[in-house]
Amino acid sequence: MTSRNTTTPTRRTVVKAAAASAVAGSVLASASYAVASTHSPAFLHGVASGDPLPDGVLLWTRVTPSPDATPASGKGADTDIRWEVAEDRGFARVVARGAVVASAGTDHTVKVDVRGLRPSTTYWFRFMAGADGVSSPVGRTRTTPAYDDAAPGIRFGVVSCANWEAGYFAAYRHLAARADLDAVLHLGDYIYEYGSGTYPKTGRVLRAHEPRNEIVSLADYRLRHATYKTDPDLQALHAAHPVIAIWDDHEFADDTWSGGADNHTPDSEGDWAARMTAAKRAYFEWMPVRTSAEGTVYRRVRYGKLADLHLLDLRSFRSQQASTGSGEVDDPERTITGRAQLDWLKAGLASSDATWRLVGTSVMISPVAFGSLPAYLLKPVAELIGLPTGGIAVNVDQWDGYTDDRRELLAHLQERAVRNTVFLTGDIHMAWANDVPATAATYPKSPSAATEFVVTSVTSDNLDDILHVPANTASLVASAAIKAANRHVRWLDMDHHGYGVLDVTSERSQMDYFALSDRKDPDASAKWTRSYRTLSGTQKVERVYSPVR
Secondary structure, eight states: OOOOOOOOHHHHHOOOHHHHHHHHHHHHHHTOOOOSOTTSOBOTTOEEEESOOSSOEEEEEEOBOSTTOOTTSOOSOOEEEEEEEESSTTOSSEEEEEEEEEOGGGTTEEEEEEOSOOTTOEEEEEEEETTTTEEOOOEEEEOOOOTTOOOSOEEEEEEOOOOGGGOOOHHHHHHHTOSOOSEEEEOSOSSOOOOTTOSSTTOOOSSOOSSSSOOOSHHHHHHHHHHHTTOHHHHHHHHHSOEEEOOOSTTTSTTEETTEETTOOHHHHOOHHHHHHHHHHHHHHHSSSOOOTTSOOOEEEEETTTEEEEEOOOSSSOOOOOOTTSSGGGOTTOOSSOHHHHHHHHHHHHHOOSSEEEEEESSOOSOOOOTTSOHHHHHHHHHHHTOOTTOOSOOTTSGGGOHHHHHHHHHHHHHTTOOOEEEEEOSSSSEEEEEEESSGGGTTTSOEEEEEEEOOOSSSOOHHHHHTOOTTSSHHHHHHHHHHHOTTEEEEESSOOEEEEEEEOSSEEEEEEEEESOTTOTTOOEEEEEEEEEETTTOOOEEESSOOO
């Protein structure tokens, strides 16, 4: 097909509330469907798209061919699935169609890598199964700009850390309702591995996940993914926007490294390699992510000459976390990325001809010292982010635990004069806006090598949840102490749950932060709280007093 760019400045700058409501209504309505009969195939887990390209996108669904073919059961006949992609929601202008077989070997999930589409174009897609042509919900997706296109702007929803048992996924509902997003970035902890009632440790369970046990086997991981994809707000998100996802530790087990995890006991839970293989297989089956022969999710997605998005895998290749206070954090033999991935990232950042170099990293790259916290806050903050309760200064699961990789990467940015690098981060259940200093001890006298925007959790515990106090009761003291000890930290919010919206133009990259009214309310509202941006060429963040409209 002939390439053409259908993105206009109007779409970038004006979001009509009525249009957003209409689109959200159509997506949500399409997710509410009835099974024709108990013996007909059914699409009970929604539809999804991901990893967009200028000429294509990956489509996903899961079919239930018969009532006994529940996720992870291994039951159910091979089922012929037809799919269509159209330029309109009514499918009057179908531009691609085909067929695929869903089988028990992939838990009756299917992926279709559609090509031949136009750049910067919105499409609608659906799947059909059975003799009666039972249809899935209708999904909407969007291709990226042509590789050499000077795109006027791009806009992403940004999320991480969604614990099923801790709250409802209202953040996803609010992002699904937006008609102005090119894609949603999910920065990890899409699922959690724990047994029911064990995280948070207090045993508070708003809604129980399946299976109830900690997930260890392939069947366990499949069923946990399937449980998450029954959530109507998550289904709406996937039906509304392409999702570009990476994993963090909880897709496997808490504090995963290449040879094990803090939350893995070989004597009772078996071989770690087998568990990780099972977790990765289920992830690639159930997520709209292109399957990698190397079993990794690090890859690039390009948005014309405006931005290259570099996505990292910080679990598959990392060394075991250091013993805090041991000095091992500075050992050059230890790595968070692995040699091949770090070289790939450095080469990609240096060779990029895009205005912006966005890096999706599941854990924070900015250095942060926590030892300055008052004693009564140190324990809950340590519980929140995995610090030892004795008050040691660094979180060894972040880049702070692998300082040589960070030093090499930031030195590379400076030596090669790589500008406009923005790290996009989840994991820590707080929202942050940071400069990324080349040398933290002398900042701001020494330069900033990049900037970082960290989004808070969708539902996973933050400071006020752990302390059982109203928002801002303790966090004002804690955040002031952290900022005083870390002058490159411009802002942090330790209290709220929510999401971010990243808006990128040639002049700036701006993150608008949104907070939910109550994670335990399925109808929770969302409000804008703060905005920070980095201007092209500055390598620093600054506050903006209104969100992008």
